[in-house]
Amino acid sequence: MDFNYLTLIIFLPVAGAIVISLVPGLSSKLIRYIASLFTFIPLAISIFLFIAFDRSTSVAGTIQFEELSPWISAINANYHLGVDGLSLPLVLLTTLIGFLVVLISWKINTRVREYFAWLLLLETSILGVFCSLDLLLFFIFWEIEVIPMYFLISIWGAGRKEYSAIKYVVYTLFGSALMLAGILSLYFTTGSLSIIDMTHSGSAMVQSLMPAAPIFFMLLAGFAIKLPVFPLHTWLPDAHTDAPTAGSVVLAGTLIKMGGYGMIRVCVGIFPQVAQDYAQLLLALAVINIVYGAAVTLRQTDLKRLIAYSSISHMGFVLLGIFALGELSMVGAGLQMFSHGIVTGLLFAVTGLVMHNTGERNIGKLGGLAKQIPFIAVIFTIGGLASMGVPGTSGFIAEVTVFIGAFSSNIVDGVNVYTIISMLGILLAAAYILWLLRGVFFNHPLEKFNGTADADRLEKTYCAIFVAAILVIGMYPMILTDVIRTGITPIANLLGG
């Protein structure tokens, strides 16, 4: 691969951001079109890469579309990009969501120029995280993301937006401080920053300067906050509740996936032995995430907050899949990350429509909307069904793959017990999703919502794209698992399971 596809994908959005912020006199309308162009091209390229990706078993684990050039040779840092079966679906997800949020943000009217510039910068930083194979590069992209998210929440948000934005920043920085310490420890013990080299040669590279477990946990802290893992999760409902719709969609859709991705790529990939030693702890946290998250979700009355809490529960399935450490369970985790991205992305998008069109976000005060806004009701229902794992949707196959993979994983003792308890999560999911649907859309139509606008053409379009993605993966999951498998197999082989 001579052509630098990944560089193009990563930096096109930020190029768009530069154009938007520097070229004077652009109308709001033109800015929107520029933003959609600079997010659509990366989407098109990543679809192309997804098709061109070599899925054969013989090349499993090989990095494809690799780009490698020296960067800071003094510390052996390289500009090293590449994707494998684990990261490619996430790149596709990020570019897809990146394009769709531009459409979702079409009605933003305050400080349009800045808004889209931040949004595009955000996409670049997330894509950078998924494509970087050099730890320093990885860390830089990881850090950049905080800035646009901070501004998106604190300027275009609602409610206690300053509090939530600061909270988000503090949490993230706390995690990344530990992560940086972990990266430095890794660098000083191995003399390398290459994720690939460290994964390949394993613990042999780690000299005995420092035991592996503390490094593992320092790195894990950053990822655990992002995923988020109990008890580090409370930033998430606040950030979601107060973020603008597009902010929530990016946050739930792609940003928190950086946590799960990092756990597999860095924590399990470089420290398979430590991961196995501490799997019990992380599985216990996964179960807490799933069941406790779902239980707290059931008590939420704010539409957005409810979906935010459901994310905590759903990301628990990712954690379960990863630290069950089975090949199938980790494939399931990868699938669940993608699925959660589109499902919760859709739910936040339609929630935004409901809130925007009715001016109400308290479930108790909504009701009977199915007659007044039938299209939104149908889409919300489909998203809800996917969220509670009804077959035919991506949510079902992702969760079931995690369950089957985790239950039959023979690497961690007692994992079947954790799996069975986790299954309560889908039971509770049915309860809160159906409660929400009934509360918002069913029962008698309320007079105060007569004349509420249903989705317009643009809104219908992006909803339909989300729904199509959810259904395609739900009906033919191999479209993704074929790719994810090639990334997971070599990591699973490290565990000797």
Next chain:
Amino acid sequence: MDMPIPNILIWFIFLLPLASFVLISFFTKPILKKPRLSGYLTIGAVAGSLTLSIWTLISILRAEGHELVIPDFNWLTINGVINIQVGLVMDTLTAVMLIVVTTVSLMVQIYSQGYMHSDPGYHRYYAFMSLFTASMLGLVMVNNLLLMYVFWELVGLCSYLLIGFWFHKPEAAKAAKKAFIVTRIGDFGFLAAILLLFSQTGTLDIAQIHSLALTGAIGGTILMWAAIGIFLGAVGKSAQFPLHVWLPDAMEGPTPVSALIHAATMVAAGVFLVARMFPIFEHSPDALLIVATIGGFTAIFAASMGLVMNDIKRVLAYSTVSQLGYMMLGLGTGGVAIGIIHLFNHAFFKALLFLGAGSINHATGTFDMRRMGGLRKVMPWTYFTFLIASLSISGIWPLAGFWSKDEILVSTFDSQPVLFYLAMATVFMTAFYMFRVVFLTFGGKYRGGTSSQTDTRPHESPMVMIIPMVILSVLAICSGWFNVTGDFGHLLGHGAEHGFIEGFFGILTHPLPWISLIMAFAGILLAYAIYSKNWISATKVRKFFSPIHTMFFRKYWMDELYEDIIGEKILNKGIFARLKLFDSKLVDGAVNGVAEAVMTMGRAIRQVQTGQLQLYGIFIILGVLAIAIGLILWG
């Protein structure tokens, strides 16, 4: 039809209704703007499926070993880890189920042309009905446990959508949610069993799991837990005690929906599931005993509530629960054939009863039997078909219900005497509550319908509703005759064959059928005495049995137990509320507390930052000294 059915056409049994769903959802309404087309599309698709199903049945009967082999294709394959293939199992059990589903579905779709004619959600109704029929057909055909679970959940979804069809009615919205969640409790067990079987066998192919169970490769407690898990799924879907509570509430949906989904097909899916996985149960006597006991208990338990309901659909709903209990009892004591033959017969007469109730509702505008009466004269067709179905379900010779109920009683008598007496008592109760319905609705004088319709006289339903009922009543009479010779049971792996005439009359030379006939006639007679002739006053009976009546009428307070005590008090307002408090006060509070502490500390330390270099110098020296001392002491 000498030619065996081509493989591709078998797929169409499932694909036709699915195509109808897709066309209705995306084409006839949104693009063609012709909602009327939805009805015809659905009826055409289901009729096509029925034709193909009959062809399949004939092919299977002629095939070697009564099974067709259909090639699979890959759905979810990860080399060396999991391999899930989409494939069909085409044996006699599937063939019987295909006939049941397509026949009842077709009748119900035609009937709905009349019943749903002026409903604004007409096209949505047919879209869901098509999707349901497709999912139900998929459920009975697939050869893989995970895919079976997929369709299992999809029929549940359709049930949810159709119970809540009139979603603007609060009761309907509530009932839909209740149905989904209660059945999902059962699905939890089903899914757990799937995980267990996969982790032990590495496959989800039903035939492979069966052969592993037969050879003893899996056995003991694992097999028992797998069987119990599967049965838990069946308990939820087939509304067996203690998860029966959703089915009576599900009557909030349109009546044809109740006939198809909540009487004939979906609720019977639990019975089908146990039958399909029977080799697993067969090697686990404990599990089989649980199936029989739950079934036998549910039969009489549900019947007791059916005795006292005033809503005609609720009576029928409890009757369904009770009959499903019979089927489970048959499976648990006698095997696949005994349970499935009753499923087959029950599908026709129970669907007919519901269509009859719908027809009555069409005429009177109510389901409350206290507002009916005297309909025999104005609705003769409805009356006759309803009467046939009632006789059939009561087990009167030689109607369909008699034959299958007799088989269940015989097999129970042989193996579980206690359950046999319960089943016998249930025969009496069944006959009583059915004829209570018959006499209250069709006998006596008309008592008014809905308050708004008092001036309009009830009328017979249109022919489009009558014809399906007549067809079903023919089946309610003679569907049991397929097994008079023992042929049907033999195909499903049970019993001996003998001549038709010999079987038809010969059965009356045994004492057991006479006992059950006497019980049934006693039930009918009692209903006649109370509700037709008033020889015994209904009010007095109710007063005499007041505490028991209240217990039945309040459904043993199980709704209160589940919804108010467990759901609200213990979970929602108890555990969940505490966890939420814990989350916002303790988890989040701790973080904010730490943040606060850091801020306070920051403020304190800021005092030290005076900007005086000398002071900083002193600090540096002190620090270096501290390090040096530390190194000397511990280094």
